[in-house]
Amino acid sequence: MTDRYITKTDASFEESVAALKAWLDTSDKILIGAGAGLSAAAGLSYLDEELFKTFQPEMAARGYRYPYELFEREKENWPQAREWAYNIRHIHFVRYVFPPAELYKKLLALVRDKDFFVVTSNCDRQFMRTGFPMERVFEAQGSYDRLRCTGKCTRETWEIKPHIDRLLPLIDPETFMISDESAIPRCPYCGADLATAFRAFEGYKDEQARYVDWLESTDGKKLCILELGVGFNTPVVIRWPFERLTYLHDNAHLFRVNTEYREWPGHGGFPMVPAELSGKATPMPYDAKDVIERLYAMLPEEGEQS
Ligand SMILES: [Zn+2]
Structure with missing residues (x-):
């Protein structure tokens, strides 16, 4: 019997972050999914x-x-x-x-100049408070x-x-x-x-429609999908749709960043991806903070950018 899930790869932390960076740099579109694990990584657990x-x-x-x-x-x-x-x-x-989190600001710096979109299940409004353009954010669970x-x-x-x-x-x-x-x-x-x-709230359907429109715009484009700290509380919001999108899209790769909570060791993270996504998805069993900060450190210094 073959395994239904790929839970880890042979790649090291540095190697998988490098692969993610290559996708971020070369993709036409970047889709970010953010769950409670991202705010937990930012200090709000x-x-x-x-x-x-x-x-x-x-x-x-x-x-x-x-x-x-x-x-x-x-x-x-x-x-x-x-x-x-x-x-x-x-x-x-x-x-x-709780202040606007540095980790969210660093995430924004990674994608600021790209055609990106965020879907989140978090209700804490960190994306708004850290300066994300809200026309590129869908708060799927409201706020x-x-x-x-x-x-x-x-x-x-x-x-x-x-x-x-x-x-x-x-x-x-x-x-x-x-x-x-x-x-x-x-x-x-x-x-x-x-x-x-x-x-x-008023306007929820419009925000949802904007997200769906953006997803449709990825058709035929190279799409990097970055999932941060999304577990199984509400998998129907981000986790399962991301798997389906990765499966159906011709040129997409899913990076699933997910680890156990620092405050709750021993309960395991959920970085696994379905075996059907072999070659199109990478489980990254790391804290979103470590991944974002490593990518942020690779950005050119301000002023060096041409
Ligand atoms: Zn009433």
């Missing part, structure tokens, strides 16, 4: 216990270790005042306190920036920032709840609860 203690001290004191423990199901039985305290704190830190009506009475959405500013001082550090429940925002039309809009 949802598995980082130390980071969690700094921005969610009340929850850390209650025995929680990192944000991934608190996605959805854990919060189902929480009172609303606790859920809002937690979510507001989380979004405030991820979106507004934390807007709220929607859970009663679905309207398609209108509202900025979350004013609510963050108003609610943060109302978090009671003892109970870790919003102290004044009347301050929790509600739909101005029907009074229903509000929730993060993610993909439900």
Whole structure:
């Protein structure tokens, strides 16, 4: 029986980075896919216990270790005042306190002069905050920036920032709840609860269409596909479509950069590529930070560029 996946190559780190660089340099088009692993490599990991203690001290004191423990199901039985305290704190830190990451800026420097496009499952808006031209970025999972009506009475959405500013001082550090429940925002039309809009904001379909148009423009062109830190939380967004695109495209190569989280050793990364992509895909079991910084170091110095 043949293996269904190629999990590693004989190439060294330097050799596979050199192969990636050759594709980046000679391709007409560059497609970047970015998952949670890229932000983790940039210092914003949802598995980082130390980071969690700094921005969610009340929850850390209650025995929680990192944000991934608190996605959805854990919060189902929480009172609303606790859920809002937690979510507001989380979004405030991820979106507004954590700085625009140097690693993203370096990634931009690698492709700035190319015909590139980014698709990301990250909601932290790092691409926008580090200066990527947003007409070349598709945030497939939307972002934390807007709220929607859970009663679905309207398609209108509202900025979350004013609510963050108003609610943060109302978090009671003892109970870790919003102290004044009347301050929790509600739909101005029907009074229903509000929730993060993610993909439900105005303009999402236009952004999606722009991505699809760009993908179609790669037909007949040489296409470098660089996937950074995309695992199996939402493989349907980036990982599986990238495999299919690589398979169907006449002149494309997929570089899959994926390693285990530094904060969670022993749980393995997922650099493997389907055996059907043999010769068209390279598993790179490395941290996105190491790969991007190595490529960045190979860029000509500013001023040397002709
Ligand atoms: Zn409503």
